[in-house]
Structures are given as C-alpha cells and as structure tokens.
Amino acid sequence: MKVNNMQYEPVIGLEIHVELKTxxxxxxxxxxxxxxxxxxxxxxxxxxxxxPGGLPVPNKKAxxxxxxxxxALGSTIASFSKFDRKHYFYPDLAKGYQITQFDEPFCSGxxxxxxxxxxxxxxxxxxxxxxxxxxxxxxxxxxxxIDFNRSGVxxxxxxxxxxxxxxxxxxxxLKKLHQIVRxxxxxxADLEKGSMRLEPNISVWIKGSNEIPxxxxxxxxxxxxxxxxxxxxxxxxxHVAILEEGKVPVQETRGWDEGKNxxxxxxxxxxxxxxxxxxxxxxxxxxxxxxxxxxLRNKLPKLADEVKDDIIKAYGLNDYQGTILVExxxxxxLFQGTVSLPSIQQANISGTTIANWVINKVTDFSGxxxxxxxxxxxxxxxxxxxxSELKAVILNVLEENPKAVSDYKAGKEQSAMFLMGMVRxxxxxxxxxxxxxxxxxxxxxx
Amino acid sequence: xxxxxLTLTKTIKMLxxxxxxxxxLYSAVTQKIDKVNNSLNVYVALDNEAVLKTKNTLDxxxxxxxxxxxxxxxxxxxxxxxSSKVLSGFHSPYESTVTKKIRDSGGVIIGxxxxxxxxxxxxxxSSDFGPTxxxxxxxxxxxxxSGGSAAAIAANMAIGAIGSETAGSIRQPAxxxxxxxxxxxxxxxxxxxxxxxxxxxxxxxxxGKTVIDCAVLLNHIAGKDxxxxxxxxxxxxxYTAYLSKGVKGMKVGICYVDHPKVKGTPAALAVLDAGKVxxxxxxxxxxxxxxxxxxxxxxxxxxxxxxxxxVVQRAEVSSNLARYDGIRIxxxxxxxxxxxxxxxxxxxxxxxxSFVEKYYVRAQKVRSLIIQNFHNLFGTYDILIAPTSAGYxxxxxxxxxxxxxxxxxxxxxxxxxxxGLTGINVPCMRDPKTNLFLGLDIMADQWQEEKILQxxxxxxxxxxxxxxxxxxxx
Numbered sequence: 001m002k003v004n005n006m007q008y009e010p011v012i013g014l015e016i017h018v019e020l021k022t023x024x025x026x027x028x029x030x031x032x033x034x035x036x037x038x039x040x041x042x043x044x045x046x047x048x049x050x051x052p053g054g055l056p057v058p059n060k061k062a063x064x065x066x067x068x069x070x071x072a073l074g075s076t077i078a079s080f081s082k083f084d085r086k087h088y089f090y091p092d093l094a095k096g097y098q099i100t101q102f103d104e105p106f107c108s109g110x111x112x113x114x115x116x117x118x119x120x121x122x123x124x125x126x127x128x129x130x131x132x133x134x135x136x137x138x139x140x141x142x143x144x145x146i147d148f149n150r151s152g153v154x155x156x157x158x159x160x161x162x163x164x165x166x167x168x169x170x171x172x173x174l175k176k177l178h179q180i181v182r183x184x185x186x187x188x189a190d191l192e193k194g195s196m197r198l199e200p201n202i203s204v205w206i207k208g209s210n211e212i213p214x215x216x217x218x219x220x221x222x223x224x225x226x227x228x229x230x231x232x233x234x235x236x237x238x239h240v241a242i243l244e245e246g247k248v249p250v251q252e253t254r255g256w257d258e259g260k261n262x263x264x265x266x267x268x269x270x271x272x273x274x275x276x277x278x279x280x281x282x283x284x285x286x287x288x289x290x291x292x293x294x295x296l297r298n299k300l301p302k303l304a305d306e307v308k309d310d311i312i313k314a315y316g317l318n319d320y321q322g323t324i325l326v327e328x329x330x331x332x333x334l335f336q337g338t339v340s341l342p343s344i345q346q347a348n349i350s351g352t353t354i355a356n357w358v359i360n361k362v363t364d365f366s367g368x369x370x371x372x373x374x375x376x377x378x379x380x381x382x383x384x385x386x387x388s389e390l391k392a393v394i395l396n397v398l399e400e401n402p403k404a405v406s407d408y409k410a411g412k413e414q415s416a417m418f419l420m421g422m423v424r425x426x427x428x429x430x431x432x433x434x435x436x437x438x439x440x441x442x443x444x445x446x
Numbered sequence: 447x448x449x450x451x452l453t454l455t456k457t458i459k460m461l462x463x464x465x466x467x468x469x470x471l472y473s474a475v476t477q478k479i480d481k482v483n484n485s486l487n488v489y490v491a492l493d494n495e496a497v498l499k500t501k502n503t504l505d506x507x508x509x510x511x512x513x514x515x516x517x518x519x520x521x522x523x524x525x526x527x528x529s530s531k532v533l534s535g536f537h538s539p540y541e542s543t544v545t546k547k548i549r550d551s552g553g554v555i556i557g558x559x560x561x562x563x564x565x566x567x568x569x570x571x572s573s574d575f576g577p578t579x580x581x582x583x584x585x586x587x588x589x590x591x592s593g594g595s596a597a598a599i600a601a602n603m604a605i606g607a608i609g610s611e612t613a614g615s616i617r618q619p620a621x622x623x624x625x626x627x628x629x630x631x632x633x634x635x636x637x638x639x640x641x642x643x644x645x646x647x648x649x650x651x652x653x654g655k656t657v658i659d660c661a662v663l664l665n666h667i668a669g670k671d672x673x674x675x676x677x678x679x680x681x682x683x684x685y686t687a688y689l690s691k692g693v694k695g696m697k698v699g700i701c702y703v704d705h706p707k708v709k710g711t712p713a714a715l716a717v718l719d720a721g722k723v724x725x726x727x728x729x730x731x732x733x734x735x736x737x738x739x740x741x742x743x744x745x746x747x748x749x750x751x752x753x754x755x756x757v758v759q760r761a762e763v764s765s766n767l768a769r770y771d772g773i774r775i776x777x778x779x780x781x782x783x784x785x786x787x788x789x790x791x792x793x794x795x796x797x798x799x800s801f802v803e804k805y806y807v808r809a810q811k812v813r814s815l816i817i818q819n820f821h822n823l824f825g826t827y828d829i830l831i832a833p834t835s836a837g838y839x840x841x842x843x844x845x846x847x848x849x850x851x852x853x854x855x856x857x858x859x860x861x862x863x864x865x866g867l868t869g870i871n872v873p874c875m876r877d878p879k880t881n882l883f884l885g886l887d888i889m890a891d892q893w894q895e896e897k898i899l900q901x902x903x904x905x906x907x908x909x910x911x912x913x914x915x916x917x918x919x920x
Contacts, residue, residue, distance in 0.1 A: 052775070053538070053638060055674050094769060096771065
C-alpha cells in the first residue's frame with residue numbers, strides 16, 4: 001500500500017563536534033593550535049603521540065568550558081563524572097583507544113528553542129581529537145603520513161534527541177548552537193577548518209508516528225550548515241523512495257560529496273561496533289561540589305537573546321538592528337566598543353546611528369578598531385542635518401505628495417518608506433532611519 | 447668485605463666521607479656483573495660508562511651509587527624493552543619520572559634488569575630474552591616480574607634497585623631472592639614513563655638490601671607528579687625518620703596462615719614465628735581468620751582476589767598494549783609472545799559488550815568489597831602480616847604451560863594490590879639446605895608507608911635473617 005509523499009517526515013538527530021580553543025591540549029601541555037602549526041608533528045609529546053609510559057592529565061579549563069556550554073544549553077551538570085576508553089584501530093589514533101566519556105557525561109538534558117519547536121539535548125561530553133592522515137605521493141610512491149598536531153585537542157560532542165524534522169529546523173538549530181559556542185568564547189567553531197563538525201543522523205517516518213524508525217543513516221563530518229540541509233534533503237528523498245518500494249533503508253554511514261551534491265555510502269553498520277568501553281584508569285573520577293558548579297555558573301556570560309534585549313534597551317535600537325548585531329560576535333563587539341567611547345558620547349551620536357554604520361558600512365568587523373569607526377562617524381557628522389533643515393525638507397516633500405500622505409493615513413505603512421526615499425533624494429547622506437523616524441513624526445502632525 | 451656487598455646506606459656514608467671512591471665501588475660492582483651476568487641473566491642492558499656519571503654527585507643525597515632499574519622504566523641513553531621483542535632496541539626519547547628523580551638525586555643507573563615480558567608473570571621466566579636465575583640457587587626462579595631487580599640485589603650486582611608491582615611483582619621476587627622489596631601505596635610513586643601493565647594497580651617501588659635502604663630510595667622517588675594524574679598530593683615524609691620508633695603498642699593481625707595452600711607449611715610457621723617476634727617487641731598480635739563473606743575482623747578469602755585481579759588486569763592489559771601496533775615505534779604484533787597474546791585475548795573478551803557486565807563490572811564490584819574489607823580491618827589493626835609467598839622459590843621451568851602460575855604464586859598479595867595498599871617483604875626464614883628464603887609481607891592502609899617501614903625495621907633488627915644487617919653490624 002502506497003503512502004502519500006506528503007505524510008513522510010524526516011526524523012533527525014544531530015551530533016556536533018566542537019574543538020575547544022584552550023591554550024594546551026586535553027591531556028598534555030602541548031600547544032593546541034593544529035590549524036596554524038608550521039610543521040606537522042611540531043606540537044606533540046609522549047602523551048599525544050601515544051608513546052609507552054605517556055599518561056593523560058586532564059585539562060581543567062576544557063572541563064570547565066564543557067560545563068559552561070552545558071549550562072548555556074540548560075543541561076543538568078553531573079556531580080560525579082569520569083572519562084572512559086573507547087577502543088578501535090585506526091592509524092590516526094595513537095593509543096588504540098580514544099579517551100572520551102561513555103555513561104557519565106559532564107552534562108545531560110537541556111534544549112535549544114527553534115521556531116519549529118524545541119530541540120532537546122541528550123548529552124554534552126568531552127573527549128580528545130585524533131591525529132590526521134595525509135595521503136600523498138612521494139617519489140612515485142603512494143604513502144600515508146600522520147600528523148599528530150591535532151591528536152589530543154579537546155573536543156566537545158553535543159548530541160541531540162531526534163527532535164528535528166526538517167532541513168530548515170536543523171539549520172536554525174545549528175546556527176543557534178554556533179552562536180552560543182561563539183558567545184562563550186570556547187571555540188572558533190570554524191566549519192571550514194573543521195573546528196566544528198556536523199553529523200546528522202537521519203531516518204524517515206510517517207508523520208504522527210511515535211516510534212522512532214528502527215534504522216538510521218549517519219552522514220559524517222559535514223563542514224557547512226548548507227550542506228547539512230542539502231544532505232538531509234537528499235537523504236529524505238532517498239529514504240522515501242526506498243520506503244515506497246516497501247523496503248527499509250540500510251543502516252550505514254555516508255559522506256557528503258560536494259561535487260556530486262549527494263551522499264555516498266562509506267561503511268555499512270550491522271549493529272553497534274564493540275568499542276569495549278571501560279573507565280579510564282589513568283584519570284581519577286571527577287566530583288564537582290555544588291559550590292564549584294555555582295561558581296562556574298556565575299562565569300556564564302550573557303547569551304545572544306539577553307544581549308539583544310540589553311542593547312535595544314540601552315541604546316534605543318530597533319528589533320532588526322538588535323537581531324543583526326547579536327548574530328555576529330565581531331560585529332557586536334565593534335558596536336559595543338564604539339558606542340561606549342567618550343568621543344561618541346560627547347558628539348551626541350545615537351546608538352541607532354552607530355548600529356547603522358556597523359551594519360551597513362563596515363565590512364571587516366574584526367579588523368576595524370572602534371576608535372577608527374568613531375572618528376569616521378564623527379567626521380561625517382557634517383552631513384547630519386540639523387533638525388530644522390530636515391523638518392523643512394520633509395514638510396516640502398509631504399506637500400508635494402498628498403496621495404502618499406493620505407495612503408499612509410489610511411493605513412498603508414509602505415507610504416512612509418516612499419516619502420523617506422523622496423526626502424533622501426535631497427539629503428543623500430543622512431541616515432535612513434533618522435529620516436524615517438522624522439517622516440513618521442511629521443505625518444502624525446499632518 | 448667487598449664493596450659491592452655494602453648496603454646503600456653504608457655506601458653513601460663511605461662515599462661521602464671519602465673512605466671509598468666511586469672507581470673502587472664501580473669496579474667491585476662491575477667485576478661482579480662481569481662474573482655472573484652471563485649465567486644469571488640479570489641485566490638486559492648495561493651502561494658501561496656509568497662510573498663516568500658519578501662526577502659531581504658527592505654533594506647529592508644518593509652520592510653516585512649504582513642503581514639497577516627494571517626494564518619497564520623509560521631511560522634516555524639505555525634501551526627500554528619491558529623484556530619484549532616488540533620493543534627490541536627501542537630508545538625512549540624521554541625519561542621516566544622515577545629514573546629522573548633517581549638521577550637528579552645523584553643515583554646512577556648502571557643497567558636495566560630482566561623481567562617477565564611486559565611484566566606479565568611472576569617468574570622472570572617469560573622474558574623474551576631468557577629467564578633470570580635465582581642467585582641464591584640458580585636451579586630456581588627469582589620470581590617476578592621484577593625478578594631481575596631482586597636478583598641484582600641478592601647477587602650484589604647493584605647497591606639499590608627499582609622495580610614495579612602490579613600484584614606481587616616487587617614483594618614476591620624479593621621474597622624468593624631473600625631481599626627487601628617495597629610496594630608503595632598506589633599513587634605514591636609516579637607511573638609516568640613506566641610501560642603500563644595494569645594502570646589501576648601499577649606501583650613503582652624500591653628493592654634493596656635492607657629496610658632502611660628501601661626507605662632511603664622511597665624518599666627520592668615518592669611524590670606528586672604533574673605527569674601522572676593518579677599521584678597523590680599528600681606530603682611525602684622522610685621515611686627514614688620513623689624507622690627506630692619500634693612496634694610497641696601496635697596492633698598486628700596475622701592473615702592467610704589458615705589458607706589450605708598455606709596452613710602448616712614452613713611459610714605459615716615462619717609468619718606465626720614473626721607474630722611472636724612482634725609480640726615480644728611489645729605489639730598486640732591477633733590471628734585473623736579468612737571468611738567467604740564480609741565479616742568484622744575477618745579477612746576475605748584470597749581466592750576472590752585471584753579472580754578479580756585476573757579479570758581487571760587482563761582488561762587493562764588488552765587496552766594498554768593496543769598502542770604497540772608497529773606503526774610508530776617498535777616492531778609488529780607478530781613479535782608478541784604467547785603470554786601477552788593470551789592476556790590480550792582474555793582482556794578483550796571480558797570487555798566485550800556481551801560480557802563486560804558479567805566479568806569486568808562484576809570484578810570491579812568485588813574489588814570494592816575487598817577495599818571495604820581492608821578498610822574495616824585497618825580500623826582495628828595498624829598492620830597486617832602474612833606470608834609473601836606460600837613457599838620457597840620454584841624450580842626453573844615451573845611456569846611453563848601454566849597460564850595462571852603468577853596468579854597462584856601471588857594469591858596472597860593480590861588483594862592488597864587491587865586495594866592499592868602498601869606492603870613490604872622482609873626475609874623471615876632461610877632453608878640452609880637450598881639456600882632459599884621465605885618472606886614476610888607487612889601491609890598497612892594506604893599512605894601508611896611509615897608504619898610498615900617501622901615494623902619491618904623492628905623485625906629486621908630483632909631477627910637474623912638479613913645477612914647485610916648482620917654483616918654491617920659486625
């Protein structure tokens with residue numbers, strides 16, 4: 001019996017890996033800087049190289065940052081936790097096991113709000129990254145080289161419940177998570193470099209079912225939100241086609257092929273692999289007191305939504321400006337840095353004006369110093385017209401466009417925009433928002 | 447008396463007061479090594495230029511004394527193999543914490559001693575480089591896995607030695623070789639740079655001619671290490687400061703003499719005699735009987751410890767040996783000998799998804815009960831004493847085709863090892879016919895090294911089993 005396509009719905013859970021930007025690696029004192037290392041294997045030691053006798057000593061900062069992330073996601077923070085060994089063989093895994101957390105993660109539960117509904121967090125745990133294999137041809141010989149600069153870099157894994165049901169929702173969730181990580185300043189979360197890696201687990205059910213499908217397909221290591229969405233779309237169609245034939249998609253691991261714009265099969269999984277987990281005997285279990293956790297909670301910085309409310313209130317920004325600014329941390333820092341400068345306050349320049357400059361005129365947010373931006377704005381102040389001059393131009397425009405005025409009065413909001421445009425023709429360098437506000441004020445008095 | 451026969455304490459004194467010179471000392475030790483190493487197979491690597499390293503050591507506490515080190519401690523300049531062919535010729539780029547501390551204190555590592563490959567065994571017969579023979583009687587085994595270090599002391603081929611114990615690997619060879627060997631509390635001495643056997647019980651420790659020698663060595667190797675997260679930050683005392691305090695008022699419990707394999711044996715009788723010695727010295731001595739369940743003032747049947755230790759240790763071994771894949775260092779896995787393969791297979795099995803609950807998890811639960819049992823006993827007793835081994839050193843060849851040889855030989859030591867306690871072996875009987883020794887194991891709660899050293903020193907002074915003590919007091 002065929003089921004109408006419309007009734008199928010993807011069921012998606014996400015696994016996200018984020019490399020923490022601590023100064024040193026997770027279990028040793030080596031520099032944590034795999035992407036900018038000048039040479040392979042320059043940041044290595046007996047521990048991250050897996051030499052005999054090397055022992056892991058956990059990085060306190062990495063543990064604190066993982067807990068902070070959990071707090072930001074509303075997770076429950078464990079009062080007892082531990083590390084475990086996960087065994088598998090791969091040449092980039094020096095010890096033959098990865099130190100991770102199996103059944104006692106630092107954080108469990110929590111959620112991120114999306115416009116499609118909440119996405120629950122299953123767990124947030126801390127582990128170590130592996131080395132990197134480099135396949136090369138040297139003197140006509142195909143070789144595989146191993147670079148251990150990345151070996152032992154602290155890696156946080158965030159696992160969601162299968163609460164996501166569209167590529168749009170996945171994208172929104174990921175953007176929000178990315179934003180949280182950036183606000184906490186715990187990772188560069190650079191997707192292209194691979195310091196944030198995304199793995200959707202996708203299956204398809206009939207909408208309204210309450211039983212998670214018995215299979216799932218994992219798409220590994222995707223490096224952009226766009227490709228996650230594309231992979232979900234692709235997999236959804238592929239699964240539906242298989243389900244339509246009365247079959248069940250094979251449980252497997254697939255990869256995203258950018259060139260083909262498709263997922264490709266990598267590894268079929270019969271059941272779960274046997275990783276032979278057991279508690280890492282080289283690291284004593286960790287116990288966190290209530291006081292310790294509360295002290296950490298006090299270190300939790302304000303997150304995007306809170307910052308948005310704050311800046312709207314403090315500087316009289318509109319919702320649009322607030323939203324844009326908090327989406328981009330360097331942009332927000334530039335705004336905050338500029339708005340609080342004494343020279344700006346002396347020149348009596350409004351937060352709205354600065355927000356508009358930052359949003360519309362600056363392109364390099366990290367490379368622009370607040371003081372330079374402030375000077376630019378103050379220097380351009382000559383084009384900021386006096387209230388009386390602006391008023392005169394506006395009144396003139398209103399007189400010349402009686403239809404637009406009556407349209408506005410009749411409730412056609414867009415007419416105000418038209419009138420603003422007409423004013424701007426005469427005062428091209430004046431801030432559009434300033435004009436718009438003045439036009440609206442003038443319309444009230446007509 | 448030959449200089450190589452001096453105790454560590456006396457050697458340091460004589461070097462510092464310039465009664466003897468380094469060159470005299472080293473030539474005595476080297477002569478002895480040259481004479482017997484071929485037949486006894488004690489050292490797997492020797493530093494022929496060791497004496498040159500004694501320069502400027504006289505101001506340091508260990509004053510340039512020659513120390514023998516078990517071959518699972520990484521040493522720069524000397525190969526480290528853990529007596530496995532997989533690591534044949536491996537030169538470590540870094541130094542273990544223990545050997546670094548020895549060298550920093552002025553000790554000189556004269557050589558690396560033979561051991562059961564990867565420390566898997568209690569005979570030193572399963573070394574990939576051939577068995578070590580017991581210097582007391584070369585037809586017998588030295589015990590193991592620190593058999594080379596114990597033999598080096600017994601044969602006066604070193605002044606002091608370092609071994610490591612996972613469950614018996616210091617105390618049992620010390621017992622069979624008639625020397626003093628001490629297992630510190632787990633976490634008292636750093637494991638950094640030691641080739642791991644079972645990470646949750648590996649404990650490096652000293653092997654010496656006398657109790658005071660071990661106390662001196664422990665002073666220099668104990669302490670918190672930033673490279674080993676399991677080391678304790680508890681302050682390290684001067685372990686020699688407590689030695690002469692005596693045992694007056696101590697509560698002593700005698701364990702394991704009622705075990706079917708021990709009852710009525712010379713080992714049981716020797717330990718009961720030791721109990722009388724402690725009583726004479728002013729201690730209160732009780733016999734503690736074994737029980738199959740947790741009961742007040744009873745000690746759990748040591749048979750439980752065999753099962754627990756075998757499962758936990760194999761599991762950890764299977765994980766710890768995974769890095770020897772032949773890609774970065776050493777040779778391929780085809781160079782692993784039978785015993786290592788056996789342990790990897792058993793450990794892999796007990797950790798596998800379908801069996802981890804049945805074996806590994808259950809073993810850890812019983813381990814907790816054993817810890818609880820000791821905790822209760824140390825509420826009443828200061829120290830516990832027991833036979834280190836149920837008997838004298840076994841004959842060469844007896845470990846062959848007996849995969850549980852070590853577990854049976856070490857059965858009386860495994861409980862205290864998996865509980866992370868400290869213990870020391872002192873000689874407590876010598877059979878004049880075979881020249882073989884029995885050992886007394888003195889155990890105390892975690893971090894109570896002072897107590898066992900104090901008791902062991904009192905026992906050593908009150909009896910005549912230690913030839914070095916007897917010779918030097920002449």
